[in-house]
Every structure is written in structure tokens, then in C-alpha cells.
Amino acid sequence: MRLPGRLAAAIEILADVEQRRRPVSEALKAWGLNNRFAGAGDRAAIGNLVYDALRHRASFAHLMGTDDPRALVLAVAVREWGETPAALNDAFAGDSHAPAPVTDAEAAALAGPLEGAPAHVAADVPKWLAPSLERAFGATWVEELAAMTGRPSLDLRTNLLKSTPERVMKSLARFSPTPTTIAPWGITMPAGLRDARTPNVTTDEGYQKGWFEVQDQGSQIVSALAGAQPGEQVLDLCAGAGGKTLALAAAMGNTGQIFAYDADRARLAPIYDRLKRNGVRNAQVRAPGDGALHDLAGRMDRVVIDAPCTGTGTWRRRPDTKWKLTPELLAQRQAEQAALLAEGLSYLGPRGTLVYITCSILPEENDDQIAAFLAAHPDVKSRPIDAAWHHAFGVDLPDGLRTPGGGICLTPLRTGTDGFYCHLLGRNPG
Structure with a gap:
């Protein structure tokens, strides 16, 4: 044609x-x-x-x-x-x-x-969202959202259980891959112009052997910030297709135990084949049902909540959802997030870490949600995100990523990634 x-x-x-x-x-x-x-x-x-x-x-x-x-x-x-x-x-x-x-x-x-x-036109967002986005980013909000109108890169995460970044890049050399700027095991291929095709990396022999997974660098970053350690007991409460479960398993060196759960059985279905291809042996899938997680109450070293959200952080990849978002859907997601935070806390051990993640850039789903949770649970406090960043990446947290409420927000403009929010919490000692 x-x-x-x-x-x-x-x-x-x-x-x-x-x-x-x-x-x-x-x-x-x-x-x-x-x-x-x-x-x-x-x-x-x-x-x-x-x-x-x-x-x-x-x-x-x-x-x-x-x-x-x-x-x-x-x-x-x-x-x-x-x-x-x-x-x-x-x-x-x-x-x-x-x-x-x-x-x-x-x-x-x-x-x-x-x-x-008008500002919302220059930012290419629905008008009703302008006040929320201005509250999230201040004077630079139009610039932030304009950056979300670009095409996303194709990012991969090396599966350290089976390979190395050097081996993966050699396998994909025909696509001219380069290392990601923040995630230490990430590989990226920038989006092309006009009619450029996205590389079909899933047909590569390395993918079939489980050497790498397709995962946006932002998702890799928040997975690393979860801080899962070898030998720990970890609950991935909203595991979905298992992208973050796979990243956690690699970080834990296939030791300890990850319990992968999702309330939607259909979303969970792809995880079985992905675990097998990636050589993951320390993950146990818990399908939804009465009492599926009762035996985990109060035992987990980490509870990871990749909460259902509006997906505003993925507007580069799914721009049609930008124009379908309504105040009613936002309110529905907020209610789901609040319920998941309360549920996640019930599984957390006395010294455990609760990791709250969204692929949203809206304060209603991020800092506001955490503020409401902390107000309802005085025995919980935020954990230092700066220390977690330094531990994960060996450098100080870059300026501009920390949110007023104590989390971090990644964006295409700030980090070259999809939009992600991450906040770490734990019980007060004593």
C-alpha cells in the first residue's frame, strides 16, 4: 500500500x-x-x-x-x-x-x-483532568503531558536467572538495542518516526529461551524499588500476567517464596507459561477463591500492590483510554485502591514493607490515596524512598522525582518511561 x-x-x-x-x-x-x-x-x-x-x-x-x-x-x-x-x-x-x-x-x-x-488543548488531555494534572506537576504540567503524546520506546528486562544484558543485546543486535538509563538490567529500542515498525522481539530465540521479557523501564524501576531480597516471603497481590512477579523472582535469585495472586482469574492466566519460560521456581500462583490467602496473614516480608488504576501513565501506548476516562471511573479505581491497601496490610509481617504502585500520574490515585490510608492506620508510616532508590540503583534519587507525599513519580519527560508512582510503607516499630 x-x-x-x-x-x-x-x-x-x-x-x-x-x-x-x-x-x-x-x-x-x-x-x-x-x-x-x-x-x-x-x-x-x-x-x-x-x-x-x-x-x-x-x-x-x-x-x-x-x-x-x-x-x-x-x-x-x-x-x-x-x-x-x-x-x-x-x-x-x-x-x-x-x-x-x-x-x-x-x-x-x-x-x-x-x-x-487552552492549556488542556496544548497538553492534549480532557479538560476535566486539568486541575488534577496541574496539582500533580505544578507550572510544568502542560510540558509534562505534552511529553506523553510521543511514541514510547520498546523496553526489555534481562532475566538474570538465565542470561545477561550483553548476551541479550548480542542476540538482538539487528535492532540496535542500548542499555536503559536507570534500570540496571534494562535494554531499550527507541520508537521510530512515521511508518517505522516496532521490533518483533518475541520471535527471537532469546525470548523463547526466557532470556528477556518486554517490560517498560518504569515498571522495571518500581519493581526494583520493591526491594525484594533473597529468602524473603513476598506477596504480589495484583500479579496480573506476572511481569513484576518475574522481576521479583530474579531479584530474589529464585530463593524464598513469591505468592502471585490476582482477583481476576483471566488476567492471571498468562503467568503460568511465563514463569516456566523464565525458569522461575520460587513463585506459587494462588488463584482467586475463598480463603486463597488466609494462611499468609501477618507473615509477609513484602506485600506488593500494583493497584488497578486509570492507566494515565500509559497514555503513550493506549491513547484511546485518555479520551474514555470519566470521573466515575476514577472514583471506582480509588475505591478499589483503598480496599487493596487495607487488605495488603493484613498480610504484612511486623517488620514488613508494603509497596504501593500505580501506572497513574493522578494525585487522587497516588499521594492522596496514601494520605487517606495513613490517616486511617496510625500504626503505619512511610518508608524512605530515597534510601530504597540508592539501594536499588547505587545513586541518589534524582531531583524532581519525589512527590510531596513521600513517593516518587516517573514520567516520559522526567525519566523517559511510562508514568509510574511508587510509595513504600511499614508499621511503626514498638
Whole structure:
């Protein structure tokens, strides 16, 4: 497919997402199944167009005067991919799969400035979230959120139970991998421009042998901050597919015991194959059911809560969720988080550490949640995150990462990662 056909396909998919109210990933998959002539390169390019449009939906709609799919895709082609209206019309001429020619009005809009746009438009976020985001980041909040409109890198974590970073990078040399800047066992491949394809590393022999896992550097960092030590008893209370369980197992050198649990059996399903491929022997999966964790009460050295959240920290990867988020969903997640913190505390031993993690950048799910928890549990206090950072990475905590409430917040602008929050807690001694 040539660019005109790819643009037309992206417009069609965005219209499908809008009309059927379904996730972008499902719409892209359905289009691919119905258009099997499209090769892998075509599907990657079309996906890039769609996701770029959603990342910039507010600013491009402001620019074009409408958020209809055609306007958004044309804005991507010109403002992000470097095309010109004249070049597009030349490419469209005589191409039966091309969209209609760019009009003079559209060309004028595409050349227009964004200066003077409202702050939430410049930040490309829903207007109702602006006060929360300004509270989270202060005067730099628009800059922080604008950085979340970029494409994410592909990050990997070396599985130290089976390999080394050097061995993994040699296996993936064709993709030009480099070490991550913070996570000591991480490897990264920056996102490309325009129609660049994300490397399919899961077909690599090293992946099949369990040498590495796909894991954003931010997730690797908060996993390391959990501080799991060899021989400890650890509960991963919201294990999901097991990404952090695998990281904890490697940190513990396959010793001690990790209890991997999730209230959603479907989310937990992939963990079994991943544990086997990674050579993890110290993890015990606990499926949901009555009394599944009763025998762990008061015994755990660490309880890791990777809490369900709004996912605002992953907007680079899932920009469609940015525009679906509602105050009601935020309130629902806050209630779930509060319940999980209280439950997690019940499993914690007298000197244990409670690790609270979200992939959110909203204070309502982060510092506010911790403040409410501490107020309700006077026998609990925050643990120094600075010391944990130094222990995990051998350097001082960088400026700007610590939150007012005593946690840390990672962002694309600050750390080149997805957005993550981490806070460490424990019972008062005595």
C-alpha cells in the first residue's frame, strides 16, 4: 500500500472506533482480518497513524476546527509525518484508494499556529483532568503531558536467572538495542518516526529461551524499588500476567517464596507459561477463591500492590483510554485502591514493607490515596524512598522525582518511561 491508501485506512479505522465505541486494538485487528492484502509494514504504518491521531486529538481538533477522523489523520500526515498539503494532493491524484483531495480550507488550518490554545488543548488531555494534572506537576504540567503524546520506546528486562544484558543485546543486535538509563538490567529500542515498525522481539530465540521479557523501564524501576531480597516471603497481590512477579523472582535469585495472586482469574492466566519460560521456581500462583490467602496473614516480608488504576501513565501506548476516562471511573479505581491497601496490610509481617504502585500520574490515585490510608492506620508510616532508590540503583534519587507525599513519580519527560508512582510503607516499630 502507498501512503494515500494507508491514510484512507486510518480514517476508516478511526471512524469505526468512534461509531462502535470499541478499543483501537480491536478495530485495527478487525481491519487487518478484513484486508488481508495489507502486509505487516502496511499494518504498522496504519496503526502509527491511528495512534498518533489519538495522542494529539485535542490539539489537532483545535487546529482543524473538528475532531472527525479525516481531519485528525490529515493533521498527523502534515504536523507529525512532515508531509505538505501539496505533496498529499500530488500523491492522491490518480490513486483510487486515496482520500478526497486536501481543500484550501484544510490546507490553511494545517498551517495554522497552536499558540493561544487552552492549556488542556496544548497538553492534549480532557479538560476535566486539568486541575488534577496541574496539582500533580505544578507550572510544568502542560510540558509534562505534552511529553506523553510521543511514541514510547520498546523496553526489555534481562532475566538474570538465565542470561545477561550483553548476551541479550548480542542476540538482538539487528535492532540496535542500548542499555536503559536507570534500570540496571534494562535494554531499550527507541520508537521510530512515521511508518517505522516496532521490533518483533518475541520471535527471537532469546525470548523463547526466557532470556528477556518486554517490560517498560518504569515498571522495571518500581519493581526494583520493591526491594525484594533473597529468602524473603513476598506477596504480589495484583500479579496480573506476572511481569513484576518475574522481576521479583530474579531479584530474589529464585530463593524464598513469591505468592502471585490476582482477583481476576483471566488476567492471571498468562503467568503460568511465563514463569516456566523464565525458569522461575520460587513463585506459587494462588488463584482467586475463598480463603486463597488466609494462611499468609501477618507473615509477609513484602506485600506488593500494583493497584488497578486509570492507566494515565500509559497514555503513550493506549491513547484511546485518555479520551474514555470519566470521573466515575476514577472514583471506582480509588475505591478499589483503598480496599487493596487495607487488605495488603493484613498480610504484612511486623517488620514488613508494603509497596504501593500505580501506572497513574493522578494525585487522587497516588499521594492522596496514601494520605487517606495513613490517616486511617496510625500504626503505619512511610518508608524512605530515597534510601530504597540508592539501594536499588547505587545513586541518589534524582531531583524532581519525589512527590510531596513521600513517593516518587516517573514520567516520559522526567525519566523517559511510562508514568509510574511508587510509595513504600511499614508499621511503626514498638
